[in-house]
Amino acid sequence: MNAMEPSLARPLAAPYTDGLREGLLRYQQCSACGGAQTLARYACQHCGQRTAMPWRDAAGTATVCAVTEVARAPSDEFRALAPYTLVIVQLDEGPRLMAHAAAGVQIGQRVRASFFEHHGRTLVRFEPLT
Numbered sequence: 184m185n186a187m188e189p190s191l192a193r194p195l196a197a198p199y200t201d202g203l204r205e206g207l208l209r210y211q212q213c214s215a216c217g218g219a220q221t222l223a224r225y226a227c228q229h230c231g232q233r234t235a236m237p238w239r240d241a242a243g244t245a246t247v248c249a250v251t252e253v254a255r256a257p258s259d260e261f262r263a264l265a266p267y268t269l270v271i272v273q274l275d276e277g278p279r280l281m282a283h284a285a286a287g288v289q290i291g292q293r294v295r296a297s298f299f300e301h302h303g304r305t306l307v308r309f310e311p312l313t
C-alpha cells in the first residue's frame with residue numbers, strides 16, 4: 184500500500200496537514216484527467232474518478248482571488264488574532280485555497296505561502312511576493 188493512500192487509520196487529509204508542518208502546501212492531482220484540488224477528496228472534482236488521487240507539493244506561490252477582513256473571530260481560538268485578513272488564492276498549480284494573509288493584500292496580487300502555529304495547529308498565511 185502506498186503511504187499516500189488514505190486508510191481508516193490515517194485521515195484522508197493527512198498528507199496535507201503533514202505537509203503544513205514541513206512548510207509545504209500539498210494538493211491532489213487526478214491521475215486520469217490531471218485536474219488539481221486542494222481539499223482532500225476521495226474522488227476527482229473534475230472527472231469523478233476514484234482510483235488514484237496522488238498528492239503533489241505546490242510551489243507555494245499564488246494569486247489573490249478574494250480578500251476579507253475578519254473583525255469578529257468565529258471562536259475563542261481565533262479571537263486573539265482578530266482583526267485578521269483571510270484570502271482565497273489560486274495556486275500557480277491551479278487549485279484554490281482559503282488561508283490567512285498579510286493585512287493589506289489586494290485582489291490580483293502575487294503572494295507566497297508562509298506558515299504559523301496557532302493553538303497547536305499549523306496555519307497558512309500568504310505574504311506579498313517582493
Ligand SMILES: [Zn+2]
Pocket residue numbers: 213214215216217218227228229230231232
Ligand atoms: Zn479527474
